[in-house]
Amino acid sequence: MKFNVQFILLSYDGYMPEAGEDRCPVKARTMIGGMLAVAAVTAGGLWQAAVKSQTPRKIPITMTPPMPFEDVTFDSGGGRVHGWFIPARADMPKPWPLVIIAHGWGSNRSRVLRYARPIWEAGYALFMYDVRSHGASDPVRAASAYLFRDDLLAALKYTTARPEIDPDAIGVLGHSLGGLGTILAVTEGIPVSAVITDSMPSQFEVIVSSELRRRRLPLFPLAQLIPRIWFWRLGESLSSYRQRDPVIMLNERRRGMQLPMLMVHSKGDNFIPRVSLNILCPKPIRL
Known part of the structure; x- marks a missing residue:
């Protein structure tokens, strides 16, 4: 023993x-x-x-518009959003047509000023804003493409209430995730007359893999695990998002609407691959 x-x-x-x-x-x-x-x-x-x-970089505002502008704020989802309202040229009769410019992930309104002058010179008023958790706007707990959609809808509500703006002559230009937020808003029937997207990710999987590569993190197994945490923090399931695939929703919505859309993607985009455009447009025009 x-x-x-x-x-x-x-x-x-x-x-x-x-x-x-x-x-x-x-x-x-x-x-x-x-x-x-x-x-x-x-x-x-x-x-x-x-x-x-899921937390975008907070980049400070480094430039202001070269033309006269007005600092504005408006509410979105219980937070304050900061933006610029740029009146149309002095020789343009009111009410003015308007183009809203939506920046991408980890950016802010000053970084999309490159679009402003040619549009303004063509006779349009402009509206540019910082999506929440970007620039000077209030932070949120968990950012996503839905945030870009919701802040665009709030920007539309603000601008259409301005008496100098023609509510029937509003267009949206969205860069990168700002473009995806625009498309998500389009699928809900936003009252706009034209949409332009530049270098827009068309699928959720593209966003995940691009963000992981940018942060030099391994795709496997993070590409399978991290999205589940993202959506848990957003209060919804990954499966419910996939049921609302923006490509499918846009194509279904487009059948019943007369909305001109221009989608472009740079060949030199090292973050979002240009094949994303092919998913939406099987036969794109090459420039």
Whole structure:
């Protein structure tokens, strides 16, 4: 019996437990505890990676419009959104046609000023704003393409209420995720007369893989795990999003509407691949 006890001590580093005591040997408990600790650290790292990739960079406003403009704010989803209203040229009769310019992920209104002058010179008023969690606008807990959609809808509500704007002559130009937010808004029937997208990601999987590559994180298994955390933080399931695929929704909506749309994508885009445009337009025109 002594040999058996020594055998247990040497092999398991434990002892014969009394009735009712924990029967898990010390070394086994240590191993299980270590495995749980590793799992906790891994899960914590995965969570941090998901939160970080869902939090856009806050880039300060570095430029202002070269033409006269007005600083404005409006409400969206309980937060304050900051923007610029740029009146049309002085020789343009009121009410003015308007183009709303929506920036992309991790950007702000000053970084899409390159679009402003030619549109303004063509006789349009302009409206540019920082999506929440970008630029000077209020932060949110979890950003997504829905945020870009919702802030665009709020911008439309604000601009159509201005007396100098013709509500029947409003167009939207969306860059990158601002373009996807525009398309998501189009599928809900926004009252606009024209839409332009530039370098827009057309599918959720493209956004995930592009963001992971930008942050130099491995696609496997993060591309499968991180989206589930994203949507959990948004309060909805990944499957419910996939049921609202923007490509399918746009094509279904487009059958019943007369809305001119121009979609362009740069061959030099190193973030969102230009094949994204092919998903929406199987035979794009190459310039």
